[in-house]
Amino acid sequence: MKHSDAAADGFAAAHVSQTRLSAAVVTTTAVTQELIDRHQLNQVAALALSRLASATALLHLLSGRIGTLSLQVISKGPLRQLFADIDHEGRMRGYCIGKAPPVIPQAGRITVAAAVGEGALSALRHPAPEGFSHSTTELITGEIDQDIEHFCRQSEQIPSFLLCDAVFDDAGVLMRAGGLLVQDLPDTRSDALEAVRDRCTPEAFLRTLRACDAPAPLLQALIPDSSAPTRQLPIAWHCRCSRERVLGALLTLGQAELQDMIDSREEPQIDCDFCQKHYQVTTAELLSLTAVN
Numbered sequence: 001m002k003h004s005d006a007a008a009d010g011f012a013a014a015h016v017s018q019t020r021l022s023a024a025v026v027t028t029t030a031v032t033q034e035l036i037d038r039h040q041l042n043q044v045a046a047l048a049l050s051r052l053a054s055a056t057a058l059l060h061l062l063s064g065r066i067g068t069l070s071l072q073v074i075s076k077g078p079l080r081q082l083f084a085d086i087d088h089e090g091r092m093r094g095y096c097i098g099k100a101p102p103v104i105p106q107a108g109r110i111t112v113a114a115a116v117g118e119g120a121l122s123a124l125r126h127p128a129p130e131g132f133s134h135s136t137t138e139l140i141t142g143e144i145d146q147d148i149e150h151f152c153r154q155s156e157q158i159p160s161f162l163l164c165d166a167v168f169d170d171a172g173v174l175m176r177a178g179g180l181l182v183q184d185l186p187d188t189r190s191d192a193l194e195a196v197r198d199r200c201t202p203e204a205f206l207r208t209l210r211a212c213d214a215p216a217p218l219l220q221a222l223i224p225d226s227s228a229p230t231r232q233l234p235i236a237w238h239c240r241c242s243r244e245r246v247l248g249a250l251l252t253l254g255q256a257e258l259q260d261m262i263d264s265r266e267e268p269q270i271d272c273d274f275c276q277k278h279y280q281v282t283t284a285e286l287l288s289l290t291a292v293n
């Protein structure tokens, strides 16, 4: 069962008056539903992956960078690996490798820390100013959004406040998903940022998310002293996999390995982790890879 009345997913950013803060929200309800359907996620896995997807979208789109950002959590808990990525046009995708235990009913924000466990968060940016950037920080709580806020402060030196979550009805059907990111100038300590944190509790965020399904009204409701949106962008699930990319990945195996496959008539079968599309590579295609190189 799916919700069907929600607005399209999107991003909105604004300035916060009288401060140097930038604020942004994303709504990721349709993206989260796509992730649930494609990867058969239960509620805890959906929450963890949705928080990661919302945070990935917020970090990348608020930065205004061209290219893609990928965030990956590798951990010792049952979820094992979570991955989300987005390009600068708001096209995003993700996957979760492990299976989470069923949710324990609880009021307010649902914890995912036990399903995530100890681990590390990696961020990959492509292209970065220097070509390609990769940084890793340890998880501090396993709640995903708190870990990514920690990453912003530690790795990017940007004081940040990040809340990402999803709301489900009593039957476990997704109602809304989204996130809020408020950032100050790099290397500053901001009372204004801490005042936003004090005012916008996880419970207040969930209540507001439940009532708002479009980015601009959500931003206005969460941060009442924000300006009109300075930037808005639709967000949608999209997988960038293609036969060309699959062949490109095979090319990285090297000529000797490719020749071995040709000699043994092995025709590789590759499934996309994000959309599960199945690629069967033929010997003729393998020959074409050896011919051009």
Ligand SMILES: [Zn+2]
Pocket (backbone or CB within 6 Å): 239, 240, 241, 242, 272, 273, 274, 275, 276, 277
């Ligand atoms: Zn794909």
